[in-house]
Amino acid sequence: MLSYVMRRLLYGVLTFFGITLAVFVLLHSVPGDPISFYIGSHGASQLSHAAIDAIRHEHHLDRPLIEQYLWWLHGVLTLDFGHSIVDQQSVIERIADKLPNTFELNAIAFLLSAAIGVPIGLWSATRSGRLSERASAVFFFLLYSLPSFWVALLLMQWFSVRLGVLPLFGMTSDVYLQLGPLQKLADHARHLVLPVVTLSYAQLAIFARFSKSALTEVIGQDYITTARAKGAAPRLVLWRHAFRNALIPLITLLGLVLPYLLSGSIIVEQIFQWDGIGLLYFNSILSRDYPTVLGLAVVTAVATLAASLLADVLYALADPRIRLEETRK
Amino acid sequence: MKRFLVLLFLAVACTNERPLPPVTSAVDDTKPQEGGTLVRRLDQDVSTLNPIMANSSYDRFVDHLLFAPLIEFDEDLEPAPGIATKWEVSDDGKQYTFHLDPDATFSDGSPVLARDVLFTLKKIVDPQTEAPQIAGGFDTLDLAATHVVDDHTIVVAFREPLAPQLMHFNDVMVLPEHVYAQGDFRRDFVSRAVGAGPYRLVRRVPGKEILLERRPEFWRPKPYIQRVLFEVIVDDATAWNAMKRGDIDETIISTDTWLNESRQPELRRFIDFRRFYMLNYNYIAWNNRDPIVADKRVRRALAMCIDLQSIIDNLYHGTARAMNGPFTPDQWAYNPEVPVIQYNPQEALRSLNSLGWLDTDHDGILDKGKQPLRIEMLAFSGSGAVNQFAPLFQSELKKIGVKLDILTLDPSALVQRVLAGNYQCAYLNWTLDPDPDPFPLFDSSQFPPHGQNIVFYSNPAADKLMDEGRHEFDHSKRKAIYRQLHALLADDQPYTWTVQVSLKWAVNKRLRDVKESRGWGFFGWYPGEFTWWIPRDQRTHEAPPNRR
Numbered sequence: 039m040l041s042y043v044m045r046r047l048l049y050g051v052l053t054f055f056g057i058t059l060a061v062f063v064l065l066h067s068v069p070g071d072p073i074s075f076y077i078g079s080h081g082a083s084q085l086s087h088a089a090i091d092a093i094r095h096e097h098h099l100d101r102p103l104i105e106q107y108l109w110w111l112h113g114v115l116t117l118d119f120g121h122s123i124v125d126q127q128s129v130i131e132r133i134a135d136k137l138p139n140t141f142e143l144n145a146i147a148f149l150l151s152a153a154i155g156v157p158i159g160l161w162s163a164t165r166s167g168r169l170s171e172r173a174s175a176v177f178f179f180l181l182y183s184l185p186s187f188w189v190a191l192l193l194m195q196w197f198s199v200r201l202g203v204l205p206l207f208g209m210t211s212d213v214y215l216q217l218g219p220l221q222k223l224a225d226h227a228r229h230l231v232l233p234v235v236t237l238s239y240a241q242l243a244i245f246a247r248f249s250k251s252a253l254t255e256v257i258g259q260d261y262i263t264t265a266r267a268k269g270a271a272p273r274l275v276l277w278r279h280a281f282r283n284a285l286i287p288l289i290t291l292l293g294l295v296l297p298y299l300l301s302g303s304i305i306v307e308q309i310f311q312w313d314g315i316g317l318l319y320f321n322s323i324l325s326r327d328y329p330t331v332l333g334l335a336v337v338t339a340v341a342t343l344a345a346s347l348l349a350d351v352l353y354a355l356a357d358p359r360i361r362l363e364e365t366r367k
Numbered sequence: 368m369k370r371f372l373v374l375l376f377l378a379v380a381c382t383n384e385r386p387l388p389p390v391t392s393a394v395d396d397t398k399p400q401e402g403g404t405l406v407r408r409l410d411q412d413v414s415t416l417n418p419i420m421a422n423s424s425y426d427r428f429v430d431h432l433l434f435a436p437l438i439e440f441d442e443d444l445e446p447a448p449g450i451a452t453k454w455e456v457s458d459d460g461k462q463y464t465f466h467l468d469p470d471a472t473f474s475d476g477s478p479v480l481a482r483d484v485l486f487t488l489k490k491i492v493d494p495q496t497e498a499p500q501i502a503g504g505f506d507t508l509d510l511a512a513t514h515v516v517d518d519h520t521i522v523v524a525f526r527e528p529l530a531p532q533l534m535h536f537n538d539v540m541v542l543p544e545h546v547y548a549q550g551d552f553r554r555d556f557v558s559r560a561v562g563a564g565p566y567r568l569v570r571r572v573p574g575k576e577i578l579l580e581r582r583p584e585f586w587r588p589k590p591y592i593q594r595v596l597f598e599v600i601v602d603d604a605t606a607w608n609a610m611k612r613g614d615i616d617e618t619i620i621s622t623d624t625w626l627n628e629s630r631q632p633e634l635r636r637f638i639d640f641r642r643f644y645m646l647n648y649n650y651i652a653w654n655n656r657d658p659i660v661a662d663k664r665v666r667r668a669l670a671m672c673i674d675l676q677s678i679i680d681n682l683y684h685g686t687a688r689a690m691n692g693p694f695t696p697d698q699w700a701y702n703p704e705v706p707v708i709q710y711n712p713q714e715a716l717r718s719l720n721s722l723g724w725l726d727t728d729h730d731g732i733l734d735k736g737k738q739p740l741r742i743e744m745l746a747f748s749g750s751g752a753v754n755q756f757a758p759l760f761q762s763e764l765k766k767i768g769v770k771l772d773i774l775t776l777d778p779s780a781l782v783q784r785v786l787a788g789n790y791q792c793a794y795l796n797w798t799l800d801p802d803p804d805p806f807p808l809f810d811s812s813q814f815p816p817h818g819q820n821i822v823f824y825s826n827p828a829a830d831k832l833m834d835e836g837r838h839e840f841d842h843s844k845r846k847a848i849y850r851q852l853h854a855l856l857a858d859d860q861p862y863t864w865t866v867q868v869s870l871k872w873a874v875n876k877r878l879r880d881v882k883e884s885r886g887w888g889f890f891g892w893y894p895g896e897f898t899w900w901i902p903r904d905q906r907t908h909e910a911p912p913n914r915r
Contacts, residue, residue, distance in 0.1 A: 070783040071783065077819075078781065080422075080499075080500050083503055083504065084504065085819070086498075124422075126420070135574070199612060212406075
């Protein structure tokens with residue numbers, strides 16, 4: 039088991055450098071650079087070339103590309119991701135400021151949709167093919183296909199503008215700092231409602247359909263029939279025999295979804311003014327803020343690799359055959 | 368399922384929100400009253416509170432409350448006293464003597480001294496500050512000859528006498544040396560501010576808000592409003608909803624919102640819909656190095672295919688106006704006698720035919736020497752009226768046999784191609800300085816990469832006028848020069864100027880005496896927002912009620 043994890047970890051490190059190189063090359067091959075963005079976003083007044091050259095020099099933009107990559111890699115290895123070209127702030131600080139916001143929002147949405155979606159999926163698996171199951175499938179496909187910006191605006195219109203029961207934007211009210219601890223919690227929770235709903239509904243549909251199809255496949259297998267034939271209680275068959283095997287595809291899903299917890303959603307963050315990673319990513323790409331984009335790419339890469347490592351370990355735990363195969367090699 | 372979810376959330380999280388926005392009352396509120404909180408929208412968070420590093424208009428919005436410039440602009444964007452109560456320009460036009468207001472103080476209580484001004488100027492021109500925009504206005508500063516005379520007098524010297532120079536002192540937001548000389552100038556003042564402006568910083572929460580409070584001991588007439596809260600709201604739809612709820616007091620709105628919502632009585636009850644022109648315009652930049660559009664007769668012919676009136680009526684619903692040249696009607700340099708190029712595709716076709724562009728192979732596209740008349744236009748990606756211009760122009764050109772290919776790019780990529788001269792034409796817009804000097808845009812010494820003459824326009828006659836104009840200190844003579852230049856540039860068509868689009872703004876009616884300047888809208892001029900006030904019975908967003 040240990041060598042299995044070690045091997046996966048080694049792959050992860052190699053993949054990580056592959057990802058950074060790919061992101062670096064891609065980012066620099068997009069036309070435009072931070073300076074052209076700067077010039078483009080300013081008016082017709084004269085610009086100082088000494089100052090522009092100073093910016094280029096500080097961020098090594100006047101060096102060959104390979105040298106720029108080595109500078110950056112050197113920074114990554116010493117855990118110094120540099121400073122943003124836009125606001126001079128340390129990239130690590132910028133990301134660390136916003137990461138918890140994105141993580142909180144996405145984790146709540148994820149847990150909520152899993153907590154509701156998986157049981158619904160199991161329920162529909164037991165009713166596979168019946169009218170109620172087909173109807174719920176149609177409903178979930180509909181739900182999944184609703185564009186989130188539209189749903190977000192509708193929710194806003196109803197609950198914030200018409201009914202006035204929920205706050206419109208932001209993570210806290212402007213009086214937040216003067217509130218007591220419990221009021222603070224309540225205030226923040228109220229701000230979470232609409233963004234969480236917007237993020238959850240599509241995920242909910244994914245969880246429901248995914249767990250349903252995983253379980254349906256298992257239920258059709260011979261050993262389930264055997265278990266039933268033995269006279270085991272239907273509930274026991276479902277939970278002990280079927281569900282554990284249906285977990286494998288769910289683990290795959292988990293590995294795919296986890297990185298999203300850290301990458302953020304541009305649409306939801308923008309509409310609800312949720313100060314997270316998604317907006318930072320978007321603006322940084324637009325302004326070609328190379329250090330910030332690369333810093334974010336590292337975060338996403340690490341999260342993706344960590345999630346797939348976690349999924350690998352979970353596979354091994356859930357399915358002894360995977361473990362055995364590895365040891366046999 | 369969704370309904371169930373929503374109900375679940377409601378049960379957990381709902382209590383009643385803020386009351387509806389206040390309605391204009393009948394109480395006597397004709398006299399300005401002190402106090403209250405103004406909630407403004409920031410379309411994007413500021414990048415820093417260091418005014419010398421400011422790199423967006425949002426930074427400047429906030430800086431104007433926290434800091435005071437050496438000179439202000441008044442309602443007509445003419446220089447007015449700021450920290451300097453008066454100033455003299457030497458006869459050779461190279462030396463400016465500023466007399467500082469002896470009462471001026473920073474928010475930490477220390478007086479504003481001439482050496483603080485000198486310190487600020489040094490920081491501006493230091494390339495290590497990396498402030499290209501503000502530094503650009505002081506490119507010819509002669510630091511060696513700039514000196515402090517006494518605590519309240521400073522002489523600022525330049526290597527060249529330039530008429531537009533005075534305007535740039537509006538960028539000199541004076542910083543206290545004893546504060547800003549400590550630590551890292553670029554990185555330590557992102558969320559800190561000590562300035563000579565009427566407000567002081569209470570707090571900045573990056574990505575969320577900036578709260579300012581009026582300085583009780585401010586050295587000029589104090590603004591009426593006690594606290595200003597800037598709320599960061601990036602999304603326009605969200606901001607508009609916030610406006611309708613009374614969460615914010617002002618926001619810029621799109622032409623569509625203006626059109627659809629400004630007639631609704633229940634909104635008009637508490638929202639004032641305003642519209643004004645800024646110092647900006649849209650234009651087609653023609654690359655003068657391109658073999659086809661280098662000919663000004665071709666440029667003029669193509670310009671005749673733009674139906675400006677229809678664009679103004681249909682794209683902007685009448686909230687834009689046609690441009691005739693490099694100056695806007697709000698600038699004193701504007702020449703009203705220069706005609707707007709009239710829409711006349713037949714004439715355009717005749718003109719192109721006479722230049723040898725004929726459809727010899729009958730494929731519907733004009734050609735000359737086997738080369739079809741095909742032009743690529745760069746445009747910014749995105750939505751909104753400005754993005755609809757290119758397709759309209761394309762269909763008009765198609766009628767007379769000119770093929771226009773549209774390539775949309777994001778700003779950074781587009782600007783890079785334009786600066787490299789790697790384009791035929793591009794649909795762009797400029798925001799102009801209050802001084803009309805067009806030298807940076809059209810002088811033949813200002814080609815990229817070191818200048819902004821992105822069309823590579825070169826005409827000795829225009830160069831001469833621009834040179835005279837920026838060295839002429841006599842206003843009426845300068846005006847005459849620019850009117851002549853206006854006509855010359857309009858005739859040469861290095862750009863085809865299209866429209867000037869007015870900005871639309873929504874302002875809560877509880878705010879009183881909201882005036883706009885000629886060219887800068889509500890903000891950034893003096894006294895501007897400092898004369899706004901809120902009637903006592905219409906205050907919201909005050910210190911939190913005691914709900915504990």
